[in-house]
Amino acid sequence: MKKPLMLAACLMVASPALAEDKPVLTVYAPDYFTSEWGPGPAIEAGFEKSCGCDLRFVAGDVLPRILLEGDKTAADVAIGLNTDVMARARATGLFAPHGEDVGRLTLPIAWTDDIFLPFDWSEIAFVYDKTKLKNPPKSFQELLDAPADAYKIAIEDPRSAISGLALLLWVKAVYGEKAGEAWEKLAPKVLTVTQDWSTAYGLFTDGEVDMVLSFTTSPAYHRIAENDDTKVAAIFPEGHYFYTEVAAQLKTSKQPELAQKFMDYLLSDAFQGMIATANWSYPSIIKPGFLPEGFETLPRPEKTLFFSETEAEALRGPALEEWRAAFGK
Incomplete structure (x- = not known):
């Protein structure tokens, strides 16, 4: 990952x-x-x-x-x-x-x-710095409904990054036939679309964006490797897509x-x-001792969203067209 x-x-x-x-x-x-x-x-x-x-x-x-x-x-x-x-x-x-x-x-x-x-x-999520973003969205819908200038977000291109593809399917899982409308609301808050995850996350750690599409487990790195607990995954009640x-x-x-x-x-x-x-x-197999301190306290979504490989493949084309329409590509 x-x-x-x-x-x-x-x-x-x-x-x-x-x-x-x-x-x-x-x-x-x-x-x-x-x-x-x-x-x-x-x-x-x-x-x-x-x-x-x-x-x-x-x-x-x-x-x-x-x-x-x-x-x-x-x-x-x-x-x-x-x-x-x-x-x-x-x-x-x-x-x-x-x-x-x-x-x-x-x-x-x-x-x-x-x-x-x-x-x-893991599950995909939007990660933010709690010392810089004082009012993070408490739900996916709150993120969409926020003013266009409320957040600066970096996401990955679904055509080149599988994490970006997972975001397409996350939006589809939450909003179904209204996914296109969801993208229209999210697009103004997306500062940049990167070719890969590393570039997007680098923009976040450099302070260029408020939030980045990453994983619920990403804050564990900062906690354990950097002794930094300021990085947080926003957990939404609508559920998070399994990756x-x-x-x-x-x-x-x-x-x-x-x-x-x-x-x-x-x-x-x-x-x-x-x-x-x-x-x-x-x-993929969790046993006692496999999760170090800093991992066990990570917040987990109450609902895990997932499409089978057949469903994901069938949805990929239509979901990509909805994304392209919102981003003018």
């Missing part, structure tokens, strides 16, 4: 000397994932302790790259997809069953899928045994126990 201060992306590639005589597991991941502040370095170190392999992350737009490469893809595993793009990923026929017991998951929704494996989750990241192994993998070991690792105590502070989100 895209988290605070992950503003630099890099390709995590082990040196040839270290990788000599070791099998290579190639994992396609989002840019943020492999950054210095992302979960990639910790995952790489943790998995390589037991796999006897060289784990290599290839950073970029995961699904578009796999769609382009097809069955010639070099990926053994794809990580960092979410439910709103799963239908398109599944339609490729390129992914293999994960082989995991999903009955162990502690998600706020039921999960039965045998291809895509959730490894973390989970998933991984899947490729049928075309040249290292199928290693790929399966990696899927096993994603639900291991070692992985799930570090995900809260490695990726600033809830682990």
